[in-house]
Amino acid sequence: MGSSDDAATARRPTPLDPYPRPRPAGADGAAKPYPPELGTDAIAVLEGRTFVLSDALGDVPTGSVGGLVHDDTRFLNRWELSLDGTRLSLLKSRAVDYYSAAFYLANTELPGLRANTVAVRRFRFVGNGMLEQVAAVNSGLDAARIELRLSCGTDFADLFEMKGTVRDRSQQITCRPGDGSRSLRFGYAVDGFNVACTVRVVRDTILDAASLKPVGETAVRVDGDSLVWDLDLAPGQLFAALVRVDLERDGVTLEPMHENFGEQQQISEGPLKRWLEHAPDIECDNADLNAVLDRSIVDLAALRIEGTIAGEPYVLPAAGLPWFMTLFGRDTLITCLQTLWAGPDLARGALHLLGELQGTRMDEFRDEEPGKILHEIRHGELTVLGEKPHSPYFGTADATPLWLILMSEYWRFTGDDAFVRERWPRVLAALEWIDRYGDRDGDGYVEYATRSSQGLGNQCWKDSWDGVQFHDGRIPYLPIATAEIQGYVYDAKTRAAELASQVIGDDDFAGRLTRQAEQLYTRFNRDFWSPDRGGFYVIGLDGDKQPIDSLTSNLGHLLWSGIVPPERASVIASHLMSDSMFSGWGVRTLSTSDRGFNPIGYHTGTIWPHDNSIIALGLARYGFRDEANRIALAQLEAATHSAFRLPEAFAGFPRVHAGFPVPYPTACSPQAWATGAPFAFAKVMLGLDAHDRQIRLDPWVPDEIGRIQISNLPAFGVHWDVEAHGATGYARLAR
Numbered sequence: 015m016g017s018s019d020d021a022a023t024a025r026r027p028t029p030l031d032p033y034p035r036p037r038p039a040g041a042d043g044a045a046k047p048y049p050p051e052l053g054t055d056a057i058a059v060l061e062g063r064t065f066v067l068s069d070a071l072g073d074v075p076t077g078s079v080g081g082l083v084h085d086d087t088r089f090l091n092r093w094e095l096s097l098d099g100t101r102l103s104l105l106k107s108r109a110v111d112y113y114s115a116a117f118y119l120a121n122t123e124l125p126g127l128r129a130n131t132v133a134v135r136r137f138r139f140v141g142n143g144m145l146e147q148v149a150a151v152n153s154g155l156d157a158a159r160i161e162l163r164l165s166c167g168t169d170f171a172d173l174f175e176m177k178g179t180v181r182d183r184s185q186q187i188t189c190r191p192g193d194g195s196r197s198l199r200f201g202y203a204v205d206g207f208n209v210a211c212t213v214r215v216v217r218d219t220i221l222d223a224a225s226l227k228p229v230g231e232t233a234v235r236v237d238g239d240s241l242v243w244d245l246d247l248a249p250g251q252l253f254a255a256l257v258r259v260d261l262e263r264d265g266v267t268l269e270p271m272h273e274n275f276g277e278q279q280q281i282s283e284g285p286l287k288r289w290l291e292h293a294p295d296i297e298c299d300n301a302d303l304n305a306v307l308d309r310s311i312v313d314l315a316a317l318r319i320e321g322t323i324a325g326e327p328y329v330l331p332a333a334g335l336p337w338f339m340t341l342f343g344r345d346t347l348i349t350c351l352q353t354l355w356a357g358p359d360l361a362r363g364a365l366h367l368l369g370e371l372q373g374t375r376m377d378e379f380r381d382e383e384p385g386k387i388l389h390e391i392r393h394g395e396l397t398v399l400g401e402k403p404h405s406p407y408f409g410t411a412d413a414t415p416l417w418l419i420l421m422s423e424y425w426r427f428t429g430d431d432a433f434v435r436e437r438w439p440r441v442l443a444a445l446e447w448i449d450r451y452g453d454r455d456g457d458g459y460v461e462y463a464t465r466s467s468q469g470l471g472n473q474c475w476k477d478s479w480d481g482v483q484f485h486d487g488r489i490p491y492l493p494i495a496t497a498e499i500q501g502y503v504y505d506a507k508t509r510a511a512e513l514a515s516q517v518i519g520d521d522d523f524a525g526r527l528t529r530q531a532e533q534l535y536t537r538f539n540r541d542f543w544s545p546d547r548g549g550f551y552v553i554g555l556d557g558d559k560q561p562i563d564s565l566t567s568n569l570g571h572l573l574w575s576g577i578v579p580p581e582r583a584s585v586i587a588s589h590l591m592s593d594s595m596f597s598g599w600g601v602r603t604l605s606t607s608d609r610g611f612n613p614i615g616y617h618t619g620t621i622w623p624h625d626n627s628i629i630a631l632g633l634a635r636y637g638f639r640d641e642a643n644r645i646a647l648a649q650l651e652a653a654t655h656s657a658f659r660l661p662e663a664f665a666g667f668p669r670v671h672a673g674f675p676v677p678y679p680t681a682c683s684p685q686a687w688a689t690g691a692p693f694a695f696a697k698v699m700l701g702l703d704a705h706d707r708q709i710r711l712d713p714w715v716p717d718e719i720g721r722i723q724i725s726n727l728p729a730f731g732v733h734w735d736v737e738a739h740g741a742t743g744y745a746r747l748a749r
Contacts, residue, residue, distance in 0.1 A: 041455070056069055056555055057374050058335050058683075060335050061140050064142055064144075064268075065082045065335055065339055066082045066144060068093065070139060071104055072117035073093060073095065074090065074092055084261050086173040086174075088172075088173070092167030093166060093167075094164070094165045095119075097160055101122070102119035102120060103121070103130075107119075112313065112512045113139060113316070113685070114139045115138045117136040117137075121133065130153075130156055132150050132151065133150070136151070143258070143259050143261050148255045151252040155249055159247075161243070164240060165239065167200075170187060170395070180575050186204060188449045196214060196236075199211075204399070209680060211259055213241065214260070218234055221254060224251070226436065230566050239337040258471055262332045268664065285542035294726045298722050298723070299719065302651070302658070305658040311356075314353065317332045317333075318676060323367055328364075328367045329360065331350075334686055334688075338685075340391055340392060342473060343416070344389070344413045345414055345687050347416040350364045352627060355704070356727075358728065358729075362433070364423060366437075372440055372443060372444070381409040381464055382406045383444060385444050385450075387410075387413040390406075402468065403466055411460055414452065415505070421441060427704040427730070428731070431517050432520075435517060438517075438518060446528075448503055455493075460503055462492070476617035481617035483562070483564055483606050485565075487609040490560070490562050492557050494562070498572060500538050511523075514527060539577070542561070544561060547565060549585050550589055559721050565594070565608060567626075567629060572635065573636055587713075590629060592645070593668075599675045600625075601621065602619050603619060604619050611666075613666040614666075620665060621663060622662070622663045622688070623661075626645050626649055634714075639701075643698065646699060649691065653692070656683070662683065662688050663681050664677050699714060700712075700738050701714060709727065713740070713743040714740075721737065721738070722736075722738050734747060
């Protein structure tokens with residue numbers, strides 16, 4: 015998933031320049047690395063729409079990409095703890111829960127104070143704000159007189175600015191002490207946008223480290239934008255403080271949600287609570303698969319977005335931490351497709367919310383068109399004031415057919431005719447968008463080209479500036495029709511025909527949709543097939559209808575959609591599992607035989623778990639079960655090298671070069687469709703499907719996994735028990 019400030023091609027189309035050109039090679043736009051202040055061991059914690067990204071010490075240095083962020087606004091861009099004006103040294107730190115982290119530190123060598131005399135501990139809890147527990151204990155034989163300083167600051171940057179240039183708001187930002195000099199309040203207000211945050215010392219005291227009984231008092235003081243404690247700690251004495259950060263936006267105050275590790279989450283009644291309560295119990299002989307699925311369930315909860323729209327509550331996953339803690343069309347829809355068998359509420363929420371936000375008018379700045387499903391929505395200052403088009407932004411060509419596919423799959427797993435009927439006008443609008451607006455030139459294919467001055471150049475899933483390129487590395491002209499989008503459209507129309515017939519009772523319309531899908535199938539297999547390299551599907555057609563002849567992982571998406579004739583499937587499977595595509599850890603986004611291949615290029619050689627889950631589903635659809643399992647096993651093993659969590663992407667280096675997968679430098683983690691991938695891999699092994707109010711099983715479970723048991727799988731308003739081992743298994747109503 016590329017960043018949405020990745021503006022596309024320099025000019026808007028005119029009669030003399032019908033195909034605006036994507037950014038040239040070397041242009042800014044790919045994901046940027048963390049500045050040196052944070053490093054690759056940066057620690058992130060999140061809860062809902064709030065996250066903190068810090069370095070391994072727990073600090074956020076000014077000028078870094080870190081900070082405390084809520085709803086796309088950075089409320090703190092500086093949060094540094096120092097002892098006698100010196101940074102502390104790291105003993106150990108890590109995230110504990112998704113909303114908490116612990117940092118164990120010590121003093122460096124200082125005048126009159128030997129190194130490691132004062133041990134410092136920071137516990138951090140995030141959610142609608144932040145709580146931080148700070149403790150310092152004198153482990154030496156002599157008294158220690160020290161200054162402990164917590165330096166704070168804010169730039170109230172929009173998230174879009176955090177990875178680039180942040181505008182100077184200092185003249186509009188206020189900073190003042192309060193509560194008897196026990197707090198600092200930062201505020202920023204312009205017409206239409208009003209935010210503030212308060213850093214408050216809730217309590218601070220000196221204790222006996224052994225008994226934890228109070229033995230003295232201390233007083234915090236405000237020094238500029240810092241909270242300072244002047245401490246005189248006898249041997250064995252402990253200083254402890256609790257600091258709270260409250261956030262405000264447009265007069266609404268948000269208070270921190272957590273203050274202890276592993277505490278029982280207070281989840282209100284609603285879709286998330288139902289999803290967690292009704293999620294099936296999964297037990298496998300393979301402990302790694304158990305651990306990966308357990309971690310994925312927790313991460314889905316961490317990434318959740320909740321709310322109510324049009325009188326109906328919803329819960330669905332945000333796209334990923336740190337840059338995409340918001341609603342995305344493509345990412346959310348694919349995540350829901352991956353996880354649907356574990357519970358329908360996430361899919362229902364996504365369909366409902368995205369349907370309510372469906373495009374209704376022509377708006378070039380936002381790339382909006384009637385019937386179109388959005389790409390991304392943001393809430394920061396630049397969007398609120400109309401400088402960015404993300405209110406929402408509609409620059410994606412694949413979210414609309416994916417929304418139709420999810421609508422069908424949700425219905426197949428639930429039999430919820432009423433839900434489909436209520437949204438049938440939106441289904442018709444989405445189909446109308448495909449034919450009227452998606453097909454820009456009437457050739458029967460969905461193409462994309464931004465009309466916005468700040469729009470994305472590539473509007474497929476490989477949406478970085480060089481994500482789509484020719485075999486020789488050239489960047490194609492817009493508009494572009496990528497292959498996988500045509501597959502999605504074929505699948506969407508086939509499924510919509512089923513809904514039209516079985517839910518709406520309109521057989522005439524169903525017949526028209528079926529004929530359109532068949533015509534697309536024939537046309538696509540003529541125009542996108544290349545006899546080169548033993549035969550393969552090109553990634554797309556450019557603005558001049560020239561085949562974009564690179565060999566990519568999108569081949570697997572075509573298998574998933576069913577647009578590949580059976581006689582060509584074995585050729586596609588061979589390409590995907592060849593040494594040039596399959597690294598040993600997964601299928602690369604681009605073949606090593608293409609000139610633009612880069613093992614750490616965002617979409618030009620890296621390995622994406624969500625991409626591999628779709629490929630595995632596609633291979634399984636055409637009967638290549640061993641190949642699908644090979645991908646699944648490789649990905650699950652990769653997760654064991656990152657605390658049982660699959661990251662957004664990792665490098666495309668061959669597995670033979672190392673015994674571990676190499677992380678992509680700025681991968682989101684957790685990231686929704688990577689989190690959903692293990693559910694898809696389990697589905698591949700089980701051959702799990704739902705249709706005609708029946709759970710269907712066609713297992714092909716590899717020996718490495720052993721037995722898979724699922725209790726209380728929700729479908730059609732009842733629960734099912736599923737068990738499989740090897741090629742045998744059953745699915746029956748739960749007792």
